[in-house]
Amino acid sequence: MSVSEKDLDRFSAPATEEEAVMLKSDWTPAEELKAKRKMDMIIMPILTLGFFCLQLDRGNIANAITDRMMPDIGINQDQFNVGQQMLSLGIVLFEVPANMCLYRFGPGRWLTLQLFLFGIVSTFQAFQTDYGSFIATRLLLGITESGFIPGGLWTLSTWYTREETAKRVMFFYFGNQFGQASSKLIAYGVLHMRGVGGKPGWFWLFALMGAFTILSGFVFGFFLPDSFKNPTSTFLPRRRLFTERELHILQTRVLIDDPMKGKKKSHIGLGAFKKAFGYWRLWVHLLISFANNGPQRAFDTYSPTIVGSFGFGDLQSNALASVGFFLQIPVSYVFSYVSDHFNLRGPTVMVGLTCHLIGYVFNLGFTALSDRNVRYFGVVWTQVFGTFSHPLNIAWMSLTARDSEERALAMAMVIMGANTAGIYGAQIFRADDRPLYRRGFSINIAILAVAIGLAAVRFVDDLRRRRKQKGLNELSEEASNEAGDVVGAEALSRFREDPKA
DSSP: OOOOOTTTTTSOOOOSSSOOOOOOOSHHHHHHHHHHHHHHHHHHHHHHHHHHHHHHHHHHHEEEEEEEEHHHHOOOOHHHHHHHHHHHHHHHHHHHHHHHHHHHHHHHHHHHHHHHHHHHHHHHHOOOHHHHHHHHHHHHHHHHHHHHHHHHHHHHHHSSSSHHHHHHHHHHHHHHHHHHHHHHHHHHHHHGGGTGGGGHHHHHHHHHHHHHHHHHHHHHHHHOOOSSOOOOSSSOTOOSSSOOOHHHHHHHHHHHHOGGGOOOSSSOOOHHHHHTTTOOHHHHHHHHHHHHHHHHHHHHHHHHHHHHHHTOOOOHHHHHHTTHHHHHHHHHHHHHHHHHTTTOOOHHHHHHHHHHHHHHHHHHHHHTOHHHHHHHHHHHHHHHHHSHHHHHHHHHHHHSSSSSHHHHHHHHHHHHHHHHHHHHHHSSSSSGGTOOHHHHHHHHHHHHHHHHHHHHHHHHHHHHHHHHHHHHHHHHHHHHHHHHHHHHHHHHHHHHHHOOO
């Protein structure tokens, strides 16, 4: 059976060393749909809630600085940027150890513990008093958050088929987008508490949002199942969240899609690392994320401050800085639908990156204007298109990987690349460039131009591969037809010689 052009990037060819597992579906479509919907109602909201909390705790610092946090604790903008670098550094350094813990203890227990840990650190940010405590809490926040995103992605890959995982990656990232938007809107209300208990507004922002994350940790503990082999939650180890029949359906369908998911290895061999790290296409996807996320992280941190520089009030600027992120959610859904339904992985990534770049062109050009509404439009545009190219690129990359081991390593690579981008992104907007940040916008334009060029290279490569595969399929069909004609002619000849044969 020939491979269609549409299917070429949808699934990777099975590796020769992967053993075929003889499984068959013994359920009705209605049974499968019911079991899958139940899984969606349990797995997806919980993981998305975790990403929402992570973004709240990571991004609240952008709202805190509009409430005079920097002068309150005695730091300047350049020192603040170093703190942001410490956050990203903590994530990058402990990404691999965190994923080793995930593999050792299981996603149910490990991700639950992570929410408690970074919720506690986020809460204690309320008590920072100087540069040292600021650096320490940002580094600790990065360490405790490390591994959560790839852990969530890995968890999705174990419960869903390859095609389904690509869709749910985008839904998982909705938690990030909703967190970006909500954090600024929530900050508008909470920062009005300045003076309550003799504390600044940013104190209550960190304390309340950290407490919310800790409470969400209990949701993880009571409701997040660990795995097919251990389908119970951390706090209720005797209560199974799925029936035996549901587990049979859900697990078998995943193993039919990818038999290697049923084989938990003690480690990934050196050969797998060489194979993945030597595959140039995966490096292109990593560099695309590296180029997109640096500008996006920088702009996200300073967007409330930039809006405030237009003449809006400090607290009002937080609410206004949330608009673009709320608009991003339906726009990103449209892009993800087009990407998945029409298998347009490369074009959607390139269009998203281009629109992101145009946002910085707007912001740079509008610095010469005095109309604050026009300048605000540039901020909203940039926020709408700034984030979702990253999950689209991840889905594209996951379908590029050639086997399950390579897919797991590639996922870790691209997430580490995205977090490493935060290290350089933290220094894009500097004190000597404010309040217009013309140099910062120019740097972002140049970086995103590189990202678009890389995505174009991969897109052209995909087109070439599709044409090559299409040609091979046509040759295979032609050879099969010719072989059939020869067999038919021989049979007819034998029939003429001996009709009884």
